[in-house]
Amino acid sequence: MTWQGMALPHNLMVLWRRAMPCVFLAATAAFAADFSGASAFKYTQAAVAFGPRPSGSAANRELQAYIRTQLRMLKCEMTEDPFVAKTPKGDIPMTNIIAKFPGRSGHAIVVTGHFDTKLFPGRKFVGANDGGSSTGLLMELARDLNGTTRVDDVYVVFFDGEEAVNDWTETDSVYGSRHLAYKWKADGTLARIKALVNVDMIGDKSLGVLIEENSTASLRKLVWNAASELGYKAYFLETGEKVDDDHMPFLKLGVPSLDIIDFDYEPWHKDSDTLDKLSAKSLEIVGTVVLESVHRLERQ
Numbered sequence: 508m509t510w511q512g513m514a515l516p517h518n519l520m521v522l523w524r525r526a527m528p529c530v531f532l533a534a535t536a537a538f539a540a541d542f543s544g545a546s547a548f549k550y551t552q553a554a555v556a557f558g559p560r561p562s563g564s565a566a567n568r569e570l571q572a573y574i575r576t577q578l579r580m581l582k583c584e585m586t587e588d589p590f591v592a593k594t595p596k597g598d599i600p601m602t603n604i605i606a607k608f609p610g611r612s613g614h615a616i617v618v619t620g621h622f623d624t625k626l627f628p629g630r631k632f633v634g635a636n637d638g639g640s641s642t643g644l645l646m647e648l649a650r651d652l653n654g655t656t657r658v659d660d661v662y663v664v665f666f667d668g669e670e671a672v673n674d675w676t677e678t679d680s681v682y683g684s685r686h687l688a689y690k691w692k693a694d695g696t697l698a699r700i701k702a703l704v705n706v707d708m709i710g711d712k713s714l715g716v717l718i719e720e721n722s723t724a725s726l727r728k729l730v731w732n733a734a735s736e737l738g739y740k741a742y743f744l745e746t747g748e749k750v751d752d753d754h755m756p757f758l759k760l761g762v763p764s765l766d767i768i769d770f771d772y773e774p775w776h777k778d779s780d781t782l783d784k785l786s787a788k789s790l791e792i793v794g795t796v797v798l799e800s801v802h803r804l805e806r807q
């Protein structure tokens with residue numbers, strides 16, 4: 508059925524047509540304004556307070572418990588994807604945590620990021636930006652999605668095991684996302700995914716999201732357009748490079764996927780990757796753009 512087929516009185520149709528763009532704009536604005544950078548920063552702080560959080564560590568498990576506790580306060584379907592990863596340092600138990608905000612279309616949109624930090628034995632690497640910022644952004648995103656009516660299923664996924672146990676290779680990296688991609692391929696979820704957006708290292712005070720060149724071009728355009736229309740064009744760069752990240756296993760299986768990453772970060776994998784390098788504003792910019800992009804994807 509089309510709107511034209513509804514035989515509305517002509518004057519009502521005119522009014523409706525005039526009103527629609529305003530309704531959409533208002534809805535978009537209200538939706539986009541909901542993401543709080545201050546709140547995302549607090550969640551990031553909470554994650555960082557657990558200390559170094561490599562996969563399989565006590566601190567990693569404590570952070571998992573924290574994420575579960577937070578998600579249980581929301582109206583979402585929380586599931587877990589536990590598995591044992593075969594790593595160069597032996598078997599390591601890992602767990603992805605998934606929050607689903609159900610829609611009705613049968614399609615799905617997925618926003619992901621990792622909560623583990625890279626293992627540096629003997630050091631105090633707390634990964635405020637690398638592991639912390641993605642955790643904080645996803646928690647705040649889940650809080651914003653709470654209680655909303657969705658068109659598509661919206662999944663917020665906290666990946667374990669993004670980091671290499673030794674040096675990054677195809678088999679020593681992205682353990683959590685590889686596991687979930689294959690699990691979702693097997694159970695049919697993968698075929699329902701319209702788009703996957705991964706966030707990583709997005710809290711830097713000096714924010715500059717690069718064009719990740721492996722990512723799906725049309726999805727990048729949608730996100731960059733949203734950023735531009737929200738007034739954040741300056742933070743979404745026109746230059747790029749290829750970055751291997753948690754989106755890749757899904758991309759390789761045919762899911763339109765995008766990595767939102769600011770890789771120009773001096774303290775990367777250094778003990779100086781601490782909270783003072785981050786800003787709530789950067790988290791708010793990226794979170795607002797991601798939330799708006801989810802909204803736009805649902806209208807597609």
Ligand SMILES: [Zn+2]
Pocket residue numbers: 625637670776
């Ligand atoms: Zn890292």
